[in-house]
Amino acid sequence: MFNLPDVRDTIEILLETEIKFSKQLHGGDINNTFFIKTDSDDYVVKINSAQNYPGMFEAEKIGLKTLENTNTIRVPKSSFxxxxxxxSFLIMEYIPQGRKAPYFWEIFGHQLAQLHHNSRETFGFSSDNYIGSLKQHNDRFISIHEFYITQRIDPQIRLAKTNGYEFKNSDSFYKELENLIPHEKPALVHGDLWNGNFLIDLEGKPCLIDPAICYMHRETDIAMMHLFGGxxxxxxxxxxxxxxxxxxxxKRLDIWQLYYLLVHLNLxxxxxxxxxxxxxNKYA
Incomplete structure (x- = not known):
């Protein structure tokens, strides 16, 4: 796995300053992550293989910027x-961690709802991205059930089949899906909102990291938040x-959790x- 010395010179050129101090941060299965200090500011740098994960950090930068532009919930500002x-590397704002403010969870809930009010006409996004180390497709669809099948569930099932897993009832699930999902306008979602993907800033407010964004049914974020708790x-x-x-x-949480469980199965x-x-089997 690549480390900071592999990209140090390039980063210093981009930031137009020397790195005065660095230390590796914990967490992450596919990236090495570092805190760096310069004369002008502090940053977080994520590093991985350009060959193995092409376009990953460009997609993450787009995701962070899209969330930032909603002015709803804080995310790290991405620089380069x-x-x-x-x-490959991504340079982001370093956000020191604080303690939960009074009513932290209420603030979080309000801000997430405000984020989900951001909408557009179609489900999907302008470009593909990643969830973990897996490609995530975001072709645009008017229909949520078509988007969910073709861009989320079916690619993961096909990948799982190549890994030796069998699924007898996926076609039955696809047929039932249109009747199971309520019709709503697409919502801008974080896309991978488990409890490891938020921080608490020095004001005691939530900050989201590691997005896998798209315009999706908003219950997907709610379902992921319930899947692993926290x-x-x-x-x-x-x-x-x-x-x-x-x-x-x-009652619909497991419909959306299916995608995340398939991702975890494949990872x-x-x-x-x-x-x-x-x-x-439940929906067959």
Whole structure:
């Protein structure tokens, strides 16, 4: 895996200053991440293989900028992407971490609802991106069930089949899907909103990182937040005050969680297989 010395000279040229101090940060399965200090500012640098993950950081920069432009919930400002010595890198604002402010979860819920109010006519996005180390397709569709099948579920099922997993009920799930999903306008979603993808800034407010954005059904973010936990009930209660979810949303969470479980199956292996089969069988 590539490290800071592989791209240090290139980064210093882009920032027009020397790196005075650096240290590696924890977390991440596919990137090496570093804190760097210069005379002018502090940054976070993410580094990985340009060959293995082409366009990953360019897509992440677009995602961060798109979220930032909504003026709803904080994200790190992204400065530069680049390559050097076979490595790709992304330079971002360093956000020191603080403690939760009073009503942190209520603030989070309100801001997430405001984010989801950002919409456009079609589901998808202007470009593809990544979820983890896997490509995520974002072709545009008017229909949410067509988008969800062709751009989310089917690519992951086909990938899982190449890894030796069998799925007998996926076609039945596809046929049922149109009747299961309520019709809503597309919402700008973070796309990978588990509890490791938010920070608390020095003001005690939430900050989102590592987006996998698109215009999608907003219940996908809510479903991912419930899949692995780590978000308090006050968040969802305050969300409902700003942008109430359609009746029965709790019963639909597993429909959206299917995508994330397939992603985890393809990234981390068979421990997620039974959960995938359970959802497919439920709606067969």
């Amino acid at each position: 992407t680049g390559q050097g010595g076979g490595a 978000f308090e009930a006050h968040l969802f209660e305050s969300y409902q005050e700003i942008y109430p979810l359609e009746k029965g949303w709790q 981390f292996g068979s421990s997620y297989y039974s959960s995938v089969l359970h959802i497919l």
